[in-house]
Amino acid sequence: MATYGESMKSYFASNGRTRELQGHSSKVHSVAWSCDGRKLASGSFDKTVIIFVQDKDRYVKDLTFRGHGDSVDQLCWHPTHPDLLATASGDKTVRIWDARSNRSVSTINTKGENINICWSPDGSTIAVGNKDDLVTFIDTKSHRSKGDEQFKFEVNEISWNNEGDLFFLTSGQGTIHILSYPDLKLQAVLNAHPANCICIEFDPTGRYFATGSADALVSLWDVSELICVRTFSRLEWPVRTLSFSHDGKMLASASEDLVIDIAEVETGEKIAEVPCESPTFTVAWHPKQHLLAFACDDKQRDRDRDRDAGTVKIFGLPSDP
Template identity: 45%
Template sequence: MEEEIVPFRNLCSREYRGHEKKVHSVAWNCNGTKLASGSVDCTARVWHIEPHGYGAVKCVELAGHRGSVDELCWDPKHADLVATASIDKTVRLWDARTRKCAQQAELSGLNINIAYRPDGTHIAVGNSDNELTILDVRRFKPIHKRKFNYEVNEIAWNTESNIFFLTTENGTVEVLSYPSLRPLDILMAHTDDCYCITIDPCGRYFAVGSADSLVSLWDISEMLCVRTFTKIEWVLLEVPYHNINFNHLYHTGEYLACGSQDCFIDISNVQTGRTVHQIPCRDAMDSVKWNPKSDLLAYAEEDNHNLTGEGIFRIFGFKSAG
């Protein structure tokens, strides 16, 4: 009888240290060769990660922000350009080869969200005052600004770059046309805050994580919910989801990684909704991101149990020594 193939069995996590304080966010570049991390220590770092996970790890520091680097994202068309959003009210575009800030924009609030348009032309930034700013990458100047009178959490474009999504405290996902930002739909997605959103690399689905302990999967063409991911104990404990991400290997989006206040990351099969693996963690999750070219999953925890105070992130997907 053939042995059943269990996804992610015999794989392990490796730890990476370098920041002086907690790591808030992690993100891979478009070809999967570099990982950027943003930290409370006011810096970002770019790491050269070997697929096998062995050998000396090289990293460079991107210094200049005067506040915590809460979010970052890579140019989807350029493997060496990374944008950082900081609570110092600036957004910066860095060239990882020179460690220099190539562009900088002074905005009006504490920046907590950032997303690149898939065609690489625009960057969306959300701040703690619920203001959305769209920057033209070439001139690095705002071309749209919109203030909301309710909490807006995460932001994202579809893969064709013509639809823009916002998750809100009202349990809704707002769907806007782009570039006009004209409202197309308001999806009543959850019974509590919608915290996060991620787009399937094939452009078929998007997933939404909520404070109601559910993750919902939506068909983009129909704007209909096709599945929810949950566990009974999570519903009872009302554990919110703060981070979700589709895998990108072979551009299938076959698996969805979900990070919450629970001390593990759940990896589910998108088509069945079933858990295929859980990664044990010590704390709640701040950021989870799949590599675009391999099944390596980078994640940063709140790290309340880290006694050294040094900023740590981990990458899951390496073969165990045994």
């Protein structure tokens, strides 16, 4: 009987095609799937958000959200509502969008240039971090800030755990700070990496979280024990982005390496690698299928080919016969 890793290697041998989706005029910073997997959103330096939807065997542009006055640096969908999307921008605002009406339903002014954003698992709160290491918590019913937390270290990425009772931050010191939520009392500081700890991602099963670092390593942590159980070391450049597959059994990681590494979580072995022509800064597994969305810094390549620079890609589609 084939192992999971062997089965997925065989699967991607037959479903290893990458398709490009065009629409942005500049670099794409963030991609994310809606909770039902029916929509794929991308946020770009061109100040817009594009929603792609599936049309038979391909994905097509459905909506374009405009309104931000600066780059859309990160976006996230509501955890249970498939039409609500939140975006963080350098224009010092957070916007909430409704894909049913193609409009912004709320604009929340914040105190700085926003670079990361996440939604609490229960959907009640949005957290947004800015370039000055200030994290603002926004009530999603009133669309108003319900508090700020200033940190004295470089905050790179933020996330709740799956239960929503702990809040995690990765730091420029290579540490992971864990706070209780909602009172934000420090519970633990994990010395995760000897270099800048860039990104963090929780697996859908709630068993693990992973961090990516400037030391080019990905660390896998046991959520309950808060111990590192495995590292992945096939990349050679700082790890910028991570995503777990919907079953929690695969982990995609990407950097300035010209490949995206897809590893089996339980063994650390390589299942597949996705070739890229330029650095990759965002990856996202589909919530129900083995489809990986990603975007690369392909501005130079596309300028040479005289076409739009902001390309979203999807890996895991059936190969052409």
